[in-house]
Amino acid sequence: MTDYAEERRSELEVLESIFPNELTVLSDERISVRVEPEVQSERDPHTLNLLVTYTPTYPDEPPELELEVVEGEVSEEEEEFLLQGLRTTAEENLGMVMVYTLALQLKELIAEMLVKRKERIAREDEERYRREEEAVAAKKRGTPVTKESFAVWASKFESEFAEQRRRDEEERLRALPLKEREEAKRWAAKLTGRQLFEQGKVIDSDAAAFGEEGDVAVDISQYERREGAEDDEEDEVDEAAGRLRLADLSDDE
Structure with a gap:
């Protein structure tokens, strides 16, 4: 009959010699091993604690595994990637003490996680750059002009132009003295030379040009x-x- 308690004690002695600074014994059934990738990034370091809870029949059954982020950022998706890799390794090593193997596997999984992250960021940057290039190209192409769209544009332009001229004229009139303003309004209401001619009336050309009172019709x-x-x-x-x-x-x- 297998003495599971003795196997755990023997493994713990080995782990203490291998991880003198990384191992923390939390209880008789629970330990923590601090793990970081083989090559640590100075700008973006990552350190995790591998929490191992021994099951009654360990190592004939896998231990319960948890991760605790000590340094760096790990998304839920990335954490699940790490745990899934550890569970697979535990299943492959049933019947043998495995905490050391799991710690080594976690080192590799963290490195793989960071590589995948860089690749994902590169793809996202490339996709964003592609969308920006397409947006710039579409802006340069502009909107195709059709007869209908030109007619709409021309109507809008003429309306805005007429409105602007009306506002300018109002501003000009407001700037005039009262007497000159009334005179300007009076002359603005007069018929043009063409309108007079079409009605069968002709006024003296000089008088029409200057618009003086006493015009002879x-x-x-x-x-x-x-x-x-x-x-x-x-x-x-x-x-x-x-x-x-x-x-x-x-x-x-």
Whole structure:
């Protein structure tokens, strides 16, 4: 019959000689071994305690294993990776004392964990860089212009431009004295030269240019009738002259 208590005592003596500074005996059934990777990073060091709780029939059954982070950061996912590796090693070494083997395995697992972390960070950086490059390329390409999108843009531009001109004009008017402001509003309400012409009225070009009061409006239709009347008067003069010549000829005979 196996004396499990004796096997634990014998293993503990060996562990104390191998790990004089790393081993801590917490109780008759529980010990702690401080473990760090073979090559420790000065900038990002990692140290963990391997907590081993002996089961009644250890080493014929695996011990209970826990991890305690002493230095560095270990995510839950990484901790599970380490424990899973330790459990696999424990199953492979059933029937033999295994704490020393588990401590060595933990050294390797920590190193592997850090390598995987660097690879993950590198992939994330590469993916982030790729997304940033795609965003820059998309920004350079811009949005394709269609007839519809251009019409929308042009309508918006004209509306904003007209609104800006209106605000500018309001600002300009507010800056004028009251009398000049009223005069400017009065002239702004007047018809343009084109509007006057289309209504059959023409104003003197100089007066239209300067917009002085007393502009003379000419009715084109009356002007046309006057021209017709002058033509009729010329015809009457010609007829009278003809009659005089005929009278002179009659006197000569």
